[in-house]
Amino acid sequence: MRDPHMDAPHIVIDNVSKVYQSGGREVVALRGIGLAVPRGQFVCLLGPSGCGKSTLLNAVAGFAPPSAGRVVADGREVAGPGPDRGMVFQEYALFPWMTVADNIAFGLEIKGARRAEIDATVARLLSMLSLGDFGQRYPKDLSGGMRQRVAIARVLALDSPVMLMDEPFGALDALTRRNLQDELLRIWAELGKTILFVTHSIEEAIYLADRVVVMTYRPGTVKRDLMVELPRPRDPAAPGFNALARELGTLVMEEQRRHQHDELRREAAD
Numbered sequence: 540m541r542d543p544h545m546d547a548p549h550i551v552i553d554n555v556s557k558v559y560q561s562g563g564r565e566v567v568a569l570r571g572i573g574l575a576v577p578r579g580q581f582v583c584l585l586g587p588s589g590c591g592k593s594t595l596l597n598a599v600a601g602f603a604p605p606s607a608g609r610v611v612a613d614g615r616e617v618a619g620p621g622p623d624r625g626m627v628f629q630e631y632a633l634f635p636w637m638t639v640a641d642n643i644a645f646g647l648e649i650k651g652a653r654r655a656e657i658d659a660t661v662a663r664l665l666s667m668l669s670l671g672d673f674g675q676r677y678p679k680d681l682s683g684g685m686r687q688r689v690a691i692a693r694v695l696a697l698d699s700p701v702m703l704m705d706e707p708f709g710a711l712d713a714l715t716r717r718n719l720q721d722e723l724l725r726i727w728a729e730l731g732k733t734i735l736f737v738t739h740s741i742e743e744a745i746y747l748a749d750r751v752v753v754m755t756y757r758p759g760t761v762k763r764d765l766m767v768e769l770p771r772p773r774d775p776a777a778p779g780f781n782a783l784a785r786e787l788g789t790l791v792m793e794e795q796r797r798h799q800h801d802e803l804r805r806e807a808a809d
């Protein structure tokens with residue numbers, strides 16, 4: 540018999556709005572966002588700077604509650620951060636005083652896992668993320684790409700069914716970035732995580748996602764929500780890839796222009 544629980548959306552973003560108070564002004568960062576994300580789906584949130592992508596991800600993570608609406612994860616309303624939702628940031632949020640292995644082990648130690656389990660998990664993740672020889676190194680001795688592998692391993696150690704990723708590869712050079720995108724796709728296929736991934740790269744969104752959600756510039760709303768039907772592994776040189784990149788490019792550029800317009804208007808007012 541099918542388990543009806545497994546068919547329910549994994550994440551529901553239900554009419555979410557967010558208003559910030561800034562210097563006596565109200566900034567409406569998100570307005571009326573609604574999305575239902577099935578279990579195992581890879582969703583990219585795409586849009587120019589300032590369209591509220593991080594704000595939305597933070598609401599799902601439970602770091603900053605919405606001003607209106609709600610987020611539901613696995614049938615429970617999100618009231619704060621939880622081990623079911625792991626976050627990977629752009630800036631490698633590693634402890635500089637801990638070795639790579641200790642960074643990966645940290646969450647499990649806090650949870651009170653047994654030593655043997657921790658050691659086995661760390662060994663498995665070092666191998667999964669091609670960090671095999673780096674367990675005893677410190678973050679400062681690693682390249683940006685290697686540090687981001689450690690950040691991903693750290694989240695995977697907790698075995699969160701949901702991975703929230705805020706421009707995790709934004710600071711990496713093109714080759715390292717492609718490498719990590721491929722690793723992430725492999726891990727996603729193997730472990731069946733639900734992923735919400737923020738990016739402002741159209742190419743990255745099409746390369747990775749099952750579904751791309753394009754957001755508008757302030758207030759952030761859903762401008763377009765589309766499924767990427769291209770076969771995997773995706774080929775950025777394929778005509779279908781390029782056609783979709785052009786379509787998304789037009790949408791993102793419209794919002795980028797609104798962003799620039801807004802900035803010019805504010806500069807003129809100052």
Ligand SMILES: Nc1ncnc2c1ncn2[C@@H]1O[C@H](COP(=O)(O)OP(=O)(O)OP(=O)(O)O)[C@@H](O)[C@H]1O
Nearest residue numbers: 559560561566568587588589590591592593594595
């Ligand atoms: N704490 C805050 N106080 C006031 N305004 C904020 C705050 N955080 C974000 N904002 C504003 O809300 C809007 C959305 O910000 P957010 O960081 O979510 O956008 P983003 O799409 O993730 O942008 P970026 O790609 O630059 O990170 C922006 O206009 C930003 O200036």
